[in-house]
Amino acid sequence: MVVALLSAAMSRKSWRSYKKERLLKHDRERITAYIQQDFQTPFGAKPRFTLIDCEPNDKLGTYGFISDAQHFIAGAVKKAPMCIEDYGFALEKIILIATTFGLGTCWLAAFDKQGFAERIRLMSDEVLPAVTPIGYKAEQGRKDQLIHWAAGSDNRKMWSELFFDTYFNTPLEPENAGDYMSAFTMVQFAPSGSNAQPWRLILDEDTVHFYHDGKKEYNQVRQLDMGIAFSHFQSAMDLFHIKGEWSIKDPDRTSGKMSYVATWTRTESD
Numbered sequence: 001m002v003v004a005l006l007s008a009a010m011s012r013k014s015w016r017s018y019k020k021e022r023l024l025k026h027d028r029e030r031i032t033a034y035i036q037q038d039f040q041t042p043f044g045a046k047p048r049f050t051l052i053d054c055e056p057n058d059k060l061g062t063y064g065f066i067s068d069a070q071h072f073i074a075g076a077v078k079k080a081p082m083c084i085e086d087y088g089f090a091l092e093k094i095i096l097i098a099t100t101f102g103l104g105t106c107w108l109a110a111f112d113k114q115g116f117a118e119r120i121r122l123m124s125d126e127v128l129p130a131v132t133p134i135g136y137k138a139e140q141g142r143k144d145q146l147i148h149w150a151a152g153s154d155n156r157k158m159w160s161e162l163f164f165d166t167y168f169n170t171p172l173e174p175e176n177a178g179d180y181m182s183a184f185t186m187v188q189f190a191p192s193g194s195n196a197q198p199w200r201l202i203l204d205e206d207t208v209h210f211y212h213d214g215k216k217e218y219n220q221v222r223q224l225d226m227g228i229a230f231s232h233f234q235s236a237m238d239l240f241h242i243k244g245e246w247s248i249k250d251p252d253r254t255s256g257k258m259s260y261v262a263t264w265t266r267t268e269s270d
């Protein structure tokens with residue numbers, strides 16, 4: 001399963017046009033089972049997710065980004081520090097598992113919050129940071145290609161821009177990444193809002209510090225992006241049976257606009 005998730009992470013693309021077909025029983029059952037698990041998020045939030053069947057009179061607006069989706073997955077998480085990152089961590093796991101099932105998905109942070117909030121009965125102490133359509137892919141139209149092109153969705157930043165060796169003044173060479181090479185590559189391929197790829201990682205022996213590039217405010221989309229990076233990193237570590245724990249202990253390595261977010265520390269290998 002973990003290997004399938006890694007290959008899904010490399011092949012996944014945001015999909016915005018769907019066939020007007022309901023999920024088959026088999027797909028509905030396996031998605032429903034998967035979204036109900038405890039996602040063991042880095043900072044302990046417990047997001048809840050719902051598979052929504054779209055009805056003709058639904059007001060599940062996506063500002064025109066998505067065509068003909070028959071289903072969405074929307075979720076909620078109790079407001080707490082790092083809850084948005086944890087939500088991003090969990091929804092990315094769902095998106096990757098859906099990819100292994102051959103289903104299309106697309107992270108959406110811009111959507112009609114009220115319509116979705118009503119459908120999932122959002123409570124006053126919860127937030128609904130993002131949703132995804134889920135279903136059978138239709139051929140992409142010109143609009144999809146335009147959005148894809150405008151976000152530069154095929155591009156990923158180089159290692160030298162994203163990953164650093166102990167301090168920000170030394171780019172991390174892949175050959176010096178040791179056991180962490182696959183995990184860093186997984187982070188490199190992660191999706192992000194407007195494909196901003198705001199994560200910057202420092203490897204310091206068996207500790208990995210996650211920073212935000214600080215180019216824009218650390219808002220909800222950037223928090224989701226960071227949770228997605230945690231998710232990709234953790235999936236690779238799980239594949240190699242390398243255990244670690246997440247914490248917030250600023251190592252004081254900040255440079256320029258970079259702002260510290262969290263740290264993963266190795267605890268043991270199986």
Ligand SMILES: Cc1cc2nc3c(=O)[nH]c(=O)nc-3n(C[C@H](O)[C@H](O)[C@H](O)COP(=O)(O)O)c2cc1C
Nearest residue numbers: 013014065107108109110151153191192193195224
């Ligand atoms: C947190 C987040 C929010 C996003 N919000 C939207 C959105 O509102 N509308 C949209 O069309 N795409 C959205 N995207 C998709 C990104 O544009 C896309 O992931 C990025 O360009 C990389 O392309 P890829 O997913 O095809 O690899 C979002 C992605 C993330 C991670």
